[in-house]
Amino acid sequence: MMYVSWRKSLTEYLHSCYFQGQVYYSLHVLHEDIDNPDQRISQDVERFCRQLSSMASKLIISPFTLAYYTYQCFHSTGWLGPVSIFGYFIIGTIVNKILMSPIVSKLVQQEKLEGDFRFKHMQIRVNAETVAFYRAGRVEHMRTDRRLQSLLQTQRELMCKELWLYIGINTFDYLGSILSYVVIAIPIFSGVYSDLSPTELIALVSKNAFVSIYLIGCFSQLIDLSSTITDVAGYTHRIGELQETLLSLGRKKNDNYSEAKASWDLDNSHSGEDPVPRDTAFLLERVTLSVPSSGKQLIKDLSLRISQGNSVMIVGNTGTGKTSLLRALGGLWESTRGSIKMLTCFGPRGVVFLPQRPFFTDGSLREQVIYPLKEIYPASGSADDERIVRFLELVGLTDLLARAGGLDEPVDWNWCDILSPGEMQRLSFARLFYLQPKYAVLDEATSALTEDVEHELYHVCLQLGMTLISVGHRASLEKVHWGGSTPCCGGKTRGR
Numbered sequence: 001m002m003y004v005s006w007r008k009s010l011t012e013y014l015h016s017c018y019f020q021g022q023v024y025y026s027l028h029v030l031h032e033d034i035d036n037p038d039q040r041i042s043q044d045v046e047r048f049c050r051q052l053s054s055m056a057s058k059l060i061i062s063p064f065t066l067a068y069y070t071y072q073c074f075h076s077t078g079w080l081g082p083v084s085i086f087g088y089f090i091i092g093t094i095v096n097k098i099l100m101s102p103i104v105s106k107l108v109q110q111e112k113l114e115g116d117f118r119f120k121h122m123q124i125r126v127n128a129e130t131v132a133f134y135r136a137g138r139v140e141h142m143r144t145d146r147r148l149q150s151l152l153q154t155q156r157e158l159m160c161k162e163l164w165l166y167i168g169i170n171t172f173d174y175l176g177s178i179l180s181y182v183v184i185a186i187p188i189f190s191g192v193y194s195d196l197s198p199t200e201l202i203a204l205v206s207k208n209a210f211v212s213i214y215l216i217g218c219f220s221q222l223i224d225l226s227s228t229i230t231d232v233a234g235y236t237h238r239i240g241e242l243q244e245t246l247l248s249l250g251r252k253k254n255d256n257y258s259e260a261k262a263s264w265d266l267d268n269s270h271s272g273e274d275p276v277p278r279d280t281a282f283l284l285e286r287v288t289l290s291v292p293s294s295g296k297q298l299i300k301d302l303s304l305r306i307s308q309g310n311s312v313m314i315v316g317n318t319g320t321g322k323t324s325l326l327r328a329l330g331g332l333w334e335s336t337r338g339s340i341k342m343l344t345c346f347g348p349r350g351v352v353f354l355p356q357r358p359f360f361t362d363g364s365l366r367e368q369v370i371y372p373l374k375e376i377y378p379a380s381g382s383a384d385d386e387r388i389v390r391f392l393e394l395v396g397l398t399d400l401l402a403r404a405g406g407l408d409e410p411v412d413w414n415w416c417d418i419l420s421p422g423e424m425q426r427l428s429f430a431r432l433f434y435l436q437p438k439y440a441v442l443d444e445a446t447s448a449l450t451e452d453v454e455h456e457l458y459h460v461c462l463q464l465g466m467t468l469i470s471v472g473h474r475a476s477l478e479k480v481h482w483g484g485s486t487p488c489c490g491g492k493t494r495g496r
């Protein structure tokens, strides 16, 4: 009996560990499984709901069975039986409450540490080469190990606390079965059933034992639920935190960016209702911009209008907020004061951003060049092979066609691993030429290329009719953005 109960506790514990893992994934899916977060979250939510519904079904049925067996117990033992069993349940609940409280906070702490540890793993996996260049393997190993040790320490503490809870639950179960005989022994020895024959007495004892044990069993079920409740409380707390963060982020979203402008738009969706000229892409009025996490002020009272044909170059020292200004233009950061209006859409008919770190998705060479149009128009087919090949030639990546085995050949490599920084920047330009937007926002997009190549690429952009908003350090770039200048915080904007 003892063995069966321990095994049950262990199985429950392992089950809870498994369940914790699943919920953990739902919380860290944003970091690790960005490719398919919706599916992961829906699977986890499904499991979570199953656990809740099993708990709810037990809670719904319990009152009926409790009422029936309380009546039966009262019938054979009088008030003594039900009162002592109810009193026993109340004491059990109080003890459980005391044992449960520290487990919930420990479980939340464990979830957080597990997330930190996995995030560290992912960070090393993504930056393995950089770490190897720094010969920082031992350092990273030590740092990861430190996180693992603190996670294991918390898990050990959690197990100790859970051990006491399980001891409490099992003790309640065993003492309960003894109580069933005690409650019938009292009326028997006090002479209530002195007129019964031994056979009738045995029948009475056995019937009462059955009823009492069943009644105590109902209470045991409720007490057992406490271990599930502690798990659910911990996960609910953690998921609640995630939800609150997402809600507050959603609330902070810049109002100037409508839902339509938050995604790519291939139709000419400019409504023309704005009082500003149709050729204006961005309108900034007395904008003050600060780093969201630290509040450090980067830009103060910047007013700027970026319109078609008037390229802008943003220059300045490192860390002065050039990229941050682009983040604000792209709606990723909110201004502290003033207003930023984006009056065009994302995509070929509007604006395309080339960020400082090039990004390449998994897939064929074509998918890299037309990114992200394949997902927007999956049936685009191979109608524009010629254009893609021409743009690859223009950026000096003809050999990539041979390396990839053609435009549509599936490749098993990670594009960021096999391309040099310069090649990545060239491929990003091929993408830009293919998309051919009205406005191109270029954040140090040619930092790994020579001045000549930079000049050529910028020249093609202008030939294709793009208005450029670029961040760069080289004086040679200024010629492309030739014109007057507007001061801007620690940096400068120069207009063509």
Ligand SMILES: Nc1ncnc2c1ncn2[C@@H]1O[C@H](COP(=O)(O)OP(=O)(O)OP(=O)(O)O)[C@@H](O)[C@H]1O
Binding pocket: 291, 293, 294, 298, 316, 317, 318, 319, 320, 321, 322, 323, 324, 325
């Ligand atoms: N996500 C972030 N969280 C906290 N601080 C940030 C974040 N991104 C940037 N910062 C800080 O904001 C400041 C401006 O950063 P930004 O990237 O705009 O600089 P920059 O002018 O583009 O520099 P560089 O020329 O080196 O690219 C820096 O001090 C940087 O440390």
